[in-house]
Amino acid sequence: MNTSDASDVTLHPNPADAADATKAGIVHIGIGAFHRAHQAVYTDVAMAAKGGNWRIIGVSLRSTDIVDALNAQNGTFTLIERHPDGPKARKITSISHAIAAARDIAPVLDALADPAIRIVTITVTEKAYGIDRVSGTVQTEHPAVKHDLANPDTPCGLLGLLVAGLKRRKDAGVRAYTVVSCDNLPSNGRLLRAGVIDFAKHLDPDLAIWITNNVSFPETMVDRITPAATAATRSDAKHLTGLDDPAAIETEPFSQWVIEDAFSDGRPAWEEGGAILVADVEPYERMKLRMLNGSHSLIAYMGQLGGYRYVRDAMASDAFSRLVTLHMENAASTMPPLAGIDFSDYGADLVARFANREIAHETNQIAMDGTEKLPQRIFAPACDLPPGSTRLGTFALCFAAWLAVMHHRINADKTSEVAQQLNDPRADEIISALGDHQDPAVIYEKLAHLPGWMPQQLQDDGVWRSAVIARLSLLMSEGADAALKRELAI
Structure with a gap:
C-alpha cells in the first residue's frame, strides 16, 4: 500500500x-x-x-x-x-x-x-x-x-x-x-x-x-x-x-x-x-472479564436505557463515570491480589479508555449476546462475594438493566423482527419466556431460570433476587437516571 x-x-x-x-x-x-x-x-x-x-x-x-x-x-x-x-x-x-x-x-x-x-x-x-x-x-x-x-x-x-x-x-x-x-x-x-x-x-x-x-x-x-x-x-x-x-x-x-x-x-x-x-493466564483473564468486560456490560445496558449510543457519551456523565468506578471496585473485591497489578490503577486506566472521545464504541454492539456474556462477567463475581456483602448492588443493577432491555425491545415495536432486535443466541427462548409479562418479579423469574444459565447459588439466593427485582422495578417505572442515582446513593 x-x-x-x-x-x-x-x-x-x-x-x-x-x-x-x-x-x-x-x-x-x-x-x-x-x-x-x-x-x-x-x-x-x-x-x-x-x-x-x-x-x-x-x-x-x-x-x-x-x-x-x-x-x-x-x-x-x-x-x-x-x-x-x-x-x-x-x-x-x-x-x-x-x-x-x-x-x-x-x-x-x-x-x-x-x-x-x-x-x-x-x-x-x-x-x-x-x-x-x-x-x-x-x-x-x-x-x-x-x-x-x-x-x-x-x-x-x-x-x-x-x-x-x-x-x-x-x-x-x-x-x-x-x-x-x-x-x-x-x-x-x-x-x-x-x-x-x-x-x-x-x-x-x-x-x-x-x-x-x-x-x-x-x-x-x-x-x-x-x-x-x-x-x-x-x-x-x-x-x-x-x-x-x-x-x-x-x-x-x-x-x-x-x-x-x-x-x-x-x-x-x-x-x-x-x-x-x-505460565498461568487465569488471574489476568478473571481481572479483565470482571473489571473491563463486566463494566462494559453495565455501560451497555444502562446506556441503552439511558439513550446513550456510544460508551464515550455515557462516560461523559459524571454520575455514570462514578457508577462504573464503583462497579470496578466491587468487581476487584471478588479477586485475590495479582502480583504486579494494582486493581485501582487498572480501574482508573479503564475509565480513561472508556472516556476516550476518539473511540466511537456503540453500546448496542457491546449489548449483543447477553446470555453468553453475563455468566462470566456478572454472575461469577456475584457468586464470589461473601454473604451479606454490601457490594452486590452494581451486579444486580447490570442484570436488572439486561432484563429491562430485553423487555423493552420485545414490547417496543411489534412490527419488526423481535428476535433480531434482541441480538442474542437464545432470543427465541427469551421471547417465549417473557410473553406479555409486565410485573418485574415475574420477568425476573422467567429469565433467571432459563435452563443452564444462572448459577444455582444465585437462583437460591433471596437477597440477590430481591436486589435485582427492586432495581428492575425502578428502571421500568422511573428510568435509568433514577436507578443510577439511587445506586450511587446506596
Whole structure:
C-alpha cells in the first residue's frame, strides 16, 4: 500500500516490510476487525523483529465482503489508532490472504492440513463455540455442531473445522497444530480443548485420543477496544494514507495480550509487540472479564436505557463515570491480589479508555449476546462475594438493566423482527419466556431460570433476587437516571 501521498499526519512505518517471512504459518478463524487490530498487529511486529514464516491465512466463516476487500489488497490493510491528540495510521501486512468458508470449505481444510501451518488462532465470539460451559461437552443442537456432526467432511462451524483439519493431519502423519482461542471465554483454552475432544469422540474415538495426546490449547487473555468500522474509518484512512481502503479498521492505542506459553511447534516472537507470556493466564483473564468486560456490560445496558449510543457519551456523565468506578471496585473485591497489578490503577486506566472521545464504541454492539456474556462477567463475581456483602448492588443493577432491555425491545415495536432486535443466541427462548409479562418479579423469574444459565447459588439466593427485582422495578417505572442515582446513593 503506497503511502507517499500522506503528508499532514504521520504514517507509522510498516514493521513487516523488513521481515524475511513470505510463507504462512498461522490460520486464523474469524478474520474480523478485532483480529486485525490485535493478533495481526502482534504478528506484524514479531516478524519484523525476529523473522519466521508466520504470515496469517484468514478465514471468514460467514462474511465474504472482508475476504474480497483483503484479497484485492494482497492482505494489506490500514490500522487507525484513535489517540486523544488525533488519529495515527500504519500499514499491516501480516495477513497472506483470506478465504470465505461460506463459498468453499475445501481451501480452508487444505490450509488446516498444510504442514507449514503450526498455529490456528480464533476470534469467533462466544456463541459460535457450541460448547456447554459447565460440562465441556458439545451442544449437539447448536446449529453448526449439529450440521458438522452429520457432515464431518464439509463442516461449517468452528469445532467441525478444527477436528476435520486435525483428522487430515493425523491421517497424513503430520504434526498437530496448536489451537489458540482469543475470545472472551473463561479458561478459553481448557474449554476449547474439552469441546474439540468431545466433538471428535462423536466421530472417531481414536482421533479424540490422538488430539488428547498431541494438541496444545494455550489459555489467552486479549484486550483492545475495537469499534465496528464506519464510513468515517474509511474516510480517515484515505486522508492518512492517500488511498481508498475498504478493509481499514480503527482501534484505541491500548493493547494487551497475555498468553500461556504452551506451543507444541513454535510461535512468533509476539513478546516483541508487547505480549506477556506466562505460565498461568487465569488471574489476568478473571481481572479483565470482571473489571473491563463486566463494566462494559453495565455501560451497555444502562446506556441503552439511558439513550446513550456510544460508551464515550455515557462516560461523559459524571454520575455514570462514578457508577462504573464503583462497579470496578466491587468487581476487584471478588479477586485475590495479582502480583504486579494494582486493581485501582487498572480501574482508573479503564475509565480513561472508556472516556476516550476518539473511540466511537456503540453500546448496542457491546449489548449483543447477553446470555453468553453475563455468566462470566456478572454472575461469577456475584457468586464470589461473601454473604451479606454490601457490594452486590452494581451486579444486580447490570442484570436488572439486561432484563429491562430485553423487555423493552420485545414490547417496543411489534412490527419488526423481535428476535433480531434482541441480538442474542437464545432470543427465541427469551421471547417465549417473557410473553406479555409486565410485573418485574415475574420477568425476573422467567429469565433467571432459563435452563443452564444462572448459577444455582444465585437462583437460591433471596437477597440477590430481591436486589435485582427492586432495581428492575425502578428502571421500568422511573428510568435509568433514577436507578443510577439511587445506586450511587446506596
